[in-house]
Amino acid sequence: MSVETKDRSMLLQKEMIAEHYRRLEQAPETGEPVVYTFVPGNLTELIRSFGALPVLPEINALQSAMRGKSQAYIAAAERSGHSEDVCSYVKCDLGMLRSGNVGPTGTRLPKPDLLLLSYTGCFTFMKWFELLREEYGCPTVFLHVPYQADGRETPEQRAYVTRQIREDLLPALEKVTGRRYDEDRLRESLATSASSEDDLVAVLESARRTPSPIDAYFGAVYYVGPIFSAFRGTEEGARYYAALRSEVEERASRGLGPLTPSGPLDSQKYRLVVEGPPNWTHFRDFWRMFSDEGAVVVASTYTKVGGTYDTGFRHDPGDPLGTLADYCSGCYTNLSLPARVEMLARYVREYSADGFLIHSVKSCNSFSAGQLTILREVERRTGAPGAFIESDLVDARYFSPANLKTRLESYFQMIDARRAGARA
Amino acid sequence: MSSRRAALVDWARAAAEDFEFAAAREWIGERPARKAAGYLPVYAPREVIRASGLLPVGVHGAGEQVEIIRGDAFYQSYICHLPRSVIELAQSGRLSFLSAMLFPSTCDVIRNLSGVWQLLYPDVYVRYLDLPQIFDPRLSLEFWAGEIRRLAADLGAISEAPATDATWREAITLQNRARALIRELYETRRDSPERIPTEELYLLLRAGEVVPVETFIEKMEEYLAATEDEPGPPRDRARVIVVGAFCEQPPLGLVKTIERAGCSIVDDDFLLGNRLLGEDVTLDGDPVLALAHAFLRNARATSTFYEPDPAAKRELMRRRLEAARADGIVFASASFCDPALLDRPMLRAGAEAAGIPCIAFQYAENTGQFQQFREQAGTFADSIKLWGGGQ
Ligand code: SF4
Numbered sequence A: 001m002s003v004e005t006k007d008r009s010m011l012l013q014k015e016m017i018a019e020h021y022r023r024l025e026q027a028p029e030t031g032e033p034v035v036y037t038f039v040p041g042n043l044t045e046l047i048r049s050f051g052a053l054p055v056l057p058e059i060n061a062l063q064s065a066m067r068g069k070s071q072a073y074i075a076a077a078e079r080s081g082h083s084e085d086v087c088s089y090v091k092c093d094l095g096m097l098r099s100g101n102v103g104p105t106g107t108r109l110p111k112p113d114l115l116l117l118s119y120t121g122c123f124t125f126m127k128w129f130e131l132l133r134e135e136y137g138c139p140t141v142f143l144h145v146p147y148q149a150d151g152r153e154t155p156e157q158r159a160y161v162t163r164q165i166r167e168d169l170l171p172a173l174e175k176v177t178g179r180r181y182d183e184d185r186l187r188e189s190l191a192t193s194a195s196s197e198d199d200l201v202a203v204l205e206s207a208r209r210t211p212s213p214i215d216a217y218f219g220a221v222y223y224v225g226p227i228f229s230a231f232r233g234t235e236e237g238a239r240y241y242a243a244l245r246s247e248v249e250e251r252a253s254r255g256l257g258p259l260t261p262s263g264p265l266d267s268q269k270y271r272l273v274v275e276g277p278p279n280w281t282h283f284r285d286f287w288r289m290f291s292d293e294g295a296v297v298v299a300s301t302y303t304k305v306g307g308t309y310d311t312g313f314r315h316d317p318g319d320p321l322g323t324l325a326d327y328c329s330g331c332y333t334n335l336s337l338p339a340r341v342e343m344l345a346r347y348v349r350e351y352s353a354d355g356f357l358i359h360s361v362k363s364c365n366s367f368s369a370g371q372l373t374i375l376r377e378v379e380r381r382t383g384a385p386g387a388f389i390e391s392d393l394v395d396a397r398y399f400s401p402a403n404l405k406t407r408l409e410s411y412f413q414m415i416d417a418r419r420a421g422a423r424a
Numbered sequence B: 001m002s003s004r005r006a007a008l009v010d011w012a013r014a015a016a017e018d019f020e021f022a023a024a025r026e027w028i029g030e031r032p033a034r035k036a037a038g039y040l041p042v043y044a045p046r047e048v049i050r051a052s053g054l055l056p057v058g059v060h061g062a063g064e065q066v067e068i069i070r071g072d073a074f075y076q077s078y079i080c081h082l083p084r085s086v087i088e089l090a091q092s093g094r095l096s097f098l099s100a101m102l103f104p105s106t107c108d109v110i111r112n113l114s115g116v117w118q119l120l121y122p123d124v125y126v127r128y129l130d131l132p133q134i135f136d137p138r139l140s141l142e143f144w145a146g147e148i149r150r151l152a153a154d155l156g157a158i159s160e161a162p163a164t165d166a167t168w169r170e171a172i173t174l175q176n177r178a179r180a181l182i183r184e185l186y187e188t189r190r191d192s193p194e195r196i197p198t199e200e201l202y203l204l205l206r207a208g209e210v211v212p213v214e215t216f217i218e219k220m221e222e223y224l225a226a227t228e229d230e231p232g233p234p235r236d237r238a239r240v241i242v243v244g245a246f247c248e249q250p251p252l253g254l255v256k257t258i259e260r261a262g263c264s265i266v267d268d269d270f271l272l273g274n275r276l277l278g279e280d281v282t283l284d285g286d287p288v289l290a291l292a293h294a295f296l297r298n299a300r301a302t303s304t305f306y307e308p309d310p311a312a313k314r315e316l317m318r319r320r321l322e323a324a325r326a327d328g329i330v331f332a333s334a335s336f337c338d339p340a341l342l343d344r345p346m347l348r349a350g351a352e353a354a355g356i357p358c359i360a361f362q363y364a365e366n367t368g369q370f371q372q373f374r375e376q377a378g379t380f381a382d383s384i385k386l387w388g389g390g391q
C-alpha cells in the first residue's frame, strides 16, 4: 500500500470532521439547528433530513482524551460534585462544557436546539442528558429503545419504538427545525447509509484474511468514526467508505498488513478478538503494546456499538421509521449477554483467532458488568485462551501501563505455549 | 417494648436475615406443585407473579450476612456489591427453589445480570422487565400491558395454574392492602418517629419481600396495632429523609447509626418497589390494563426513571421534604451505583437551591464500620438543631 492511498481516506475523514465542526461553530450565525444525541441508536439520517447537525458527546469526550484534555475536564466535574465512581465520558463532557465548550478541533460547540435522548443500550445516557438539559434548558425527547433481552427485537418492541419516533420525535424535530418531515429525503439518505454499510462490512471482514489488512480494533475505531457519528447517510460518508474499501482491498491484494504505531504490521504473530472499548488517554501506547508483539486484532465488539452491520442489518429505505427502530435495537450494547457471547465465539471461529481479550473499562457498566462470565463462556465454547485486562475510557488515573504490559506479555506467552503444546 | 411488639420484630428480623429463605421454601413445600419467582430491585409487579400461581420473592442482595466466596469472581471491583451477593446466593444453592427470576430495568448491572442468569442457569425462566421510561399512556400503555400479559402467560405456564379473573382480583386486592399498610406505616413514622424506629420499619418491609403477602399483611396489622399502644417520648431530633438507597440496601447498622446520631428518618427509599405505586390498582376492568395504567400514572419519581419535566426534577427534594416535614436530606447511595450517583448532583442542587441542608455518603451493603457515618450524621443533626432545617 502506498502512503498516498492510505492518506486518501484519512485525509478525507479529517476534512469531513473539520468541516462539520466548522459548521457547528457557525451554527448560531447560519441558523442551522443542532441536535445532540448518542452514538448507539443515533438517528443521523433523520436528524439530517430536517437540515439539523448532530453532535455526539461521546465522540467529543474520547477526542478530548486523545488530545490530553480529559483529566482536567474530569477534575472540573468532580469538583462540582460528580462522583469518582461514574462514567468518565459524562464527567469529561460536563467539564468541557464548564471550560468553554471548545470541541476537539479547537472550535466552539454550539448549544443544542434539541437533546435527542436515544436511550439505547446504556442507562447512563438518561442521566447524562438530564444533566445537560439542566445546563442548556432546551427541549429533550426521550426515545425508549427496549433491550434485546431474548436475543432479538420483538414485533412489540419495534412497534413501540416506531410509534415514539412517529408521534413524539417527528413533531419535536419539526418544531425545533421549522421544517416538515420529508420522507423522500429520509429514504434517499437511508439508501446512502446502506451502501456505506456494505463498504464498512467489506472492510471489517477483510480481517478474515491472513495477514489481516486491517487492525479491527485500534485501526477500525477510525473506520467506524464517520458512520457512528454525523456522516451516516451523507454523500461525504459514502465517498469516505468507498475510498476506504478500495484502500483496504488494495492492501489485501498485496498481502500487506495495517499501519500501526510500530510501523506496518505485515508479519502478524497473534490474531486476536477484542471485547470492550479502548482506552483513549493512551490510545497509541495501548495499541503499541499489541503491535510491538506482532498482535493484530481481527474482530472487535466495540466497532459494533453504533450498529451491528456484519450480522446483515442494513438501513432499509423501504421502511424508513421501522428500519430506524431496528437499527437502534441491534446496537451492540443493547444485545443480551448470551448474544454477545455468541458474537465473540463466532468471531473467534470465523476470523481464525488465536485468542480473545476483554478490555474492561471502569466507566461502563453497560459493557463491563458480566464480562467475567462472558470470558468464561467464550473460553468454554471456543477453547481459545481468553485474557482480562482493565483500565478506563478517558480517565487516565485507571490506565496502568506497566500492569497492562505485563499482563499482555504473559498472555502472548500463554498463546505461544499452547501452540507449542499443539505442535508437540 | 411490649412482648407482642418484640415478638413481631423478632419474627421480622428472622425472616429478613434468613438467606436460606425458609419461609418461601416452607410455602412451596406445603403443596407439591407450588413454585416461586424471584425478582431483583427496584420494581416488579408482584401481582402478576401471585395471580399466576407463584410466590413472589424479593432478592435484594445479602447484606453483611453472607460471606462472598464465589461472587467476587463474577464482578470487577468497580461494580456495586449487589450483583456479587446475589450471585453468591445463587451459586451457593440458596436460590435453587426459584423457578423464575425477573430482572427489572433498574440499571445496566441488573440488566446484564439477567444475561448472566441466562448463561448460568438455563433451567430457570429468566425475564428482563423493560419498564417503560415514557409515562404517556398514548405511547407506552400498549407496550407495557403487552409485557405484563406475556409475563403472566409465561409464569402461568410454569405454575400450570394460569391467572384467572379470580386470581387477578385476589392478587390485586392483597397487594393493594399491603401497600396501604406500608403507607400507613410510613405515615405513622412521619407523624411520630419516636413510635417507629426505622430499624423496625425496615425489618418488617424486608420480611415482606420474602413471605407470602397474607403473612405480611397479618404481621403489619399486628405491628401497627402494637405501636398504637406504645407512643414513645417525643425527642428533639433532626428529621431527615434518606435518599438514594433504592436498590443495594444499606446495612442495618448504617440505618441505626443515622438514628442513633440524633436523626429521625421520616422518609426513605429503602425497598422502594413495595410502594412505587402510590395508589391502589383498580379492580375494575382488565387487570392487566389496570396494572399497566397504575404504573404509568403512579410510579414514584426516582433515579431509575426518566423525569421529563426539568422543574419537577429540581423540586423533587423540596416536595419530598415538605411532604415528610423533614429538616434535611441524607444522600446515601451504594458505591458505584450509577442511577443514584449520576442523579445526586441534580437532586442536591435542587435541594440546596431551596435552602435544604444536605449531607452525602456512600456505602456498600456489607460495610461494617460506621464511625465515619456516625460523626457525619451527628454533626448534621447538631447543625440542624442549632440552625434549623429547610422548612
Ligand atoms: S456508561 Fe458506557 S455506554 Fe454509557 S455513556 Fe458511559 S461509556 Fe457510553
Ligand code: SF4
Pocket: B080, B081, B082, B083, B106, B107, B108, B109, B110, B247, B248, B334, B336, B337, B338, B339, B340
Ligand atoms: S446498586 Fe445501583 S448500580 Fe448496583 S445494581 Fe442497584 S441500581 Fe444498579
